[in-house]
Amino acid sequence: MKIPLKWLQEYVDIALSSSDLANKLTMAGTEVKGMQVIGGDWENIVVGQIIAIKPHPNADRLSLPTIDLDTEQHTVVCGAPNLRLGDKVAFACVGAQLIDGHTGQVFRLKSAKIRGVMSSGMVCSEKELGISDRHEEIMVLPAEAPVGTPLADYLGDVIFDLDITPNRPDCLCVIGIAREIAALTGQSLSLPGVSYEETTSPIDQQISVKIAAPDLCPRYCASLITGVKVGESPRWLQQRLLACGLRPISNIVDITNYVMLEYGQPLHAFDYDKIRGKGIIVRRAAEGEAVVTLDGVERVLSADMLVIADKAGVVAIAGVMGGTNSEVTQGTTSILLEAASFNPASIHYTGRRLQLPSEACMRFERGIRPELTLPALKRATQLIVQLAGGEAAKGVVDVYPGKRDQEPIMLSTGKVKTFLGVEVSLDQIVGALTSLGFDCKKGDSASEVWVTAPYWRSDIHLAVDLVEEVARIIGYDKIPATMLSQPLPRQNPEPVLSLKQKAGRILTGYGFQEVITYSLTSLERLNKLLPESHPLEPMLLHMANPMTTEQEYLRPNLRANLLAAFSANRRHEDSSIRLFELGKVYLPR
Structure with a gap:
């Protein structure tokens, strides 16, 4: 999984260098298998502003924009069709290292005479900077970009490539890794505030949800946003998805992917007007039932696969892929947003049988917790209202037949010593677990504590799981290597x-x-x-x-x-x- 450092810094203060942070995460069980430095070779590339645009005297398709760099100005030759007065752009001075937009080869920028006009510099596209494959237009920076600032300082980033173990689905998101960093560095976690205005029209009067297979779907949540305008996502959102390896599609789809990366909860957006009977039924598929998925392929389903259906038929394969008959298009104006919890084995089986691996399928089959659905749903609803317009219906649908209380686990200092071979005080144990979001309450004796795992952790079941958490936060390297206190037991082979x-x-x-x-x-x-x-x-x-x-x-x-x-x-x-x-x-x- 790829996570940008700048995104992490929005949730936790990070004072460590990138390499030290990577080492700390790896030593705590979240392996950083690689780092990509974006902007490391952006020397002589700065933020500029277009202050004038003149036509090229010898070429109809070329222009002569003048770029203000705060301390100096440059007039260069440019063929991009999206030059606009006042836009902030990435300007490469002579000597900058760029990528040729046509050949993909790295080259060093030199002054050149283009159709009779000398050009000493270049207004860059995303491909020339190595950000994406877009080359048809120049990259337009946000209006708040400071003119004259080196582009590496403004847009440069470090992308961590993480190898997440199967038992830690909570780390398949930015907030999950930020939570780990906060615990390892002693910092506090700052989550985004979620709020949005609602209409007076209750959602339960506009859509109904029935779970006919509660063993495969313990929770299903939904919100409704009307009056939206489907279009292109803002540049910052597109760049964030690209940094994580996802392709931008539209503002609605991009928001669902963004929140999945942020919270770890997959979401799906339906065109509300295409839901027949205005009712959602979560059920097993009928044997031989078919649906055309978003990739345009007709999928024949078996009776052990879970589907999302309306009153006329299947509209999505649960946790795997949506159907074309409920797809969000440019003409969509009302969004039914789904955040649900599905049985991991069911999603794994369905995804493999249909050969439809996906980021969502990968998260579901690792067993994310049902409690993640509501926070992620509200966050995505907030972003849709902000970035796509529209109004959110009052309330959310929340059908939760599989609700279970989290049982506390008793942990003692003696048990920690038994597993780790080292004395750890109760204060250290409580401090380590509390930093990870665990709830700790005093036990019957001074050496015991009752621990309840937070809602996002699905891997905590036994006291030994808690001991592992304590060891990770204290640091495996802090546990001394000692000889065994007793001889190995005699082997009695079969x-x-x-x-x-x-x-x-x-x-x-x-x-x-x-x-x-x-x-x-x-x-x-x-x-x-x-x-x-x-x-x-x-x-x-x-x-x-x-x-x-x-x-x-x-x-x-x-x-x-x-x-x-x-x-x-x-x-x-x-x-x-x-x-x-x-x-x-x-x-x-």
Whole structure:
């Protein structure tokens, strides 16, 4: 997962250098496998403002913009169609290193005479700066960009490429990583304020939601925004998505992706006017039911897949991809915004069966908590109202059949010492856990504390999970390496394992080579072991979903696959070949 440093700095003060921060995160279990420095080679590139535009005397498609750099002004030749008086731009002076917009090659900018006019500098596109592949227009900076400031200071960033372990879906978002940094550096976390005006028309009078499969959808939330205008996202939002590896599409879709990256909760936007019957039903698909997904492909569903449907049919494959029959387009004016929680195994199965991997699917299948839905929904609703106009209906829909209370876990200083081998005071334990958002209450004794995990953590189930959190925040490098206090217990190997090892050594000593074949075999291969008049005994165990006819049955003996290996290898050996295998066979009970 890619996360920009500047985005993190909006939620937590970071005084460490990029390399020190990467090391600290890695040592705490969130591996930073790479860093990309944006703007590291932007020397001689500054923020400028267009103060004049004149036509080129010898070319109709070229212009001569004059760029104010605060301390000096430059008039250069430019062919971009989006030059506008007063715009802030990225201006490259002679000597700057850029990327050729046509060839993609890196070059050093020099003065040049273009159609008879000398040009010493360049107004840059995003591609020439290495930000994106856009080259048709120059990059227009926000109006608040300070003229004369080096572009690296204004737009430069460091992108951390993180390798998130499967048990930490809470770290698949910017706030999750900011929360880790705050705990590791002793800083406080500052979350964005969420508020927006609502109309007087209640949402429950305009849309209904029914969960017919609560085992696969423990929570479903929705908001309604009317009067929106679908269009292009602001430049800052597009650049933030591009930095994280996502392609900007439209303001509505970009906002859902932005909030997913920010909070870790996937969202989906429906065209409200296309929801038939103004009702959402979360149900299992009917066997053979079909839907055309947003990629234009018709998907045939099975009865164990979860879908989002209206009163006429499927409008989305839950947690995987929406359908074209409810897609947000340029003509959409009303948005039904979905934030839901789905069963991880169901989403994993559906995504793999339909071959539709996605950022949303990846988060759902790791088990994000149902409590994330409402905060993310309100944040996305706020941004849609701000960036796409419109009005939010009063309230939100919140159907929550799978609500469960979080059970506290008792942790003691003795248990921490047992696992870590070092004394940790109760104050240190409480301090480490509280910094991560855990709720700590005094226990029955002075060495015990009752700990409740925060709503965003789905990986905390046992006391040992809490001990790991304490160790991460204190620092694994702070735990001293010591010898074991007691000798290792005497090993008592299994007799079968000893026999297997002894047999293997003896056969190897006689010139045999050990092979390991598949545990699956075919009926044809097994029949070759017996005369035609003899049926196979005992009864074979058949695979429910065999990959091929060559691997259709669990092997009842080792001979069939061993002889096949012998036959395949004999033609490559000039001398004799001796093979043996030690392995399991599978017989019915």
